[in-house]
Amino acid sequence: MFSGKTEELIRRLNRAKIARQRVEIFKPALDTRYHAEDVVSHNQNSIRSTPVPVAQEMLLLAAGCDVVGVDEAQFFDESLVDVCVQLANRGTRVIVAGLDMDYMGQPFGPMPALMAVAEFVTKVHAICVCCGELASYSFRVTAAESKILLGETDAYEARCRYCFQEGMREKAAETTSQAELK
Numbered sequence: 677m678f679s680g681k682t683e684e685l686i687r688r689l690n691r692a693k694i695a696r697q698r699v700e701i702f703k704p705a706l707d708t709r710y711h712a713e714d715v716v717s718h719n720q721n722s723i724r725s726t727p728v729p730v731a732q733e734m735l736l737l738a739a740g741c742d743v744v745g746v747d748e749a750q751f752f753d754e755s756l757v758d759v760c761v762q763l764a765n766r767g768t769r770v771i772v773a774g775l776d777m778d779y780m781g782q783p784f785g786p787m788p789a790l791m792a793v794a795e796f797v798t799k800v801h802a803i804c805v806c807c808g809e810l811a812s813y814s815f816r817v818t819a820a821e822s823k824i825l826l827g828e829t830d831a832y833e834a835r836c837r838y839c840f841q842e843g844m845r846e847k848a849a850e851t852t853s854q855a856e857l858k
């Protein structure tokens with residue numbers, strides 16, 4: 677979430693552009709936090725992108741591209757895996773950025789399968805807001821249950837494994853005490 681994965685995606689795509697390669701960037705149409713047409717990272721270093729409602733649309737839209745970038749890939753369904761494989765099989769370089777785990781610490785959407793079929797996997801880390809260690813987990817500060825809760829600093833905290841577990845234990849204890857009051 678705060679790990680710089682979108683910045684890393686933009687960095688790689690910009691280098692491809694410098695090499696005069698044809699680049700297209702896609703993201704799920706539901707992610708409209710800032711601008712519908714831009715992949716916008718937290719540091720405002722943005723790059724134009726095309727929102728698509730389903731992964732299959734990329735196959736047509738990416739015709740003639742050398743490099744295809746996908747941002748917020750965790751919000752696509754499993755069909756993204758097959759689409760990326762098809763693109764790669766026809767010679768397109770595919771760079772996918774996404775969260776590997778959801779707020780419950782579980783593998784997120786198509787990400788585990790994408791990591792399995794990719795030649796290269798880079799895990800970028802945030803810093804745990806509690807202790808300063810490397811953070812791999814997104815701890816949800818709010819109580820909402822939906823897996824797709826878009827938003828920034830208010831809803832999630834980057835946490836390390838230990839502090840994520842601590843937070844989940846505290847949440848479970850809160851739920852129990854609330855239940856006892858009813």
Ligand SMILES: [Zn+2]
Nearest residue numbers: 804807836839
């Ligand atoms: Zn920590």
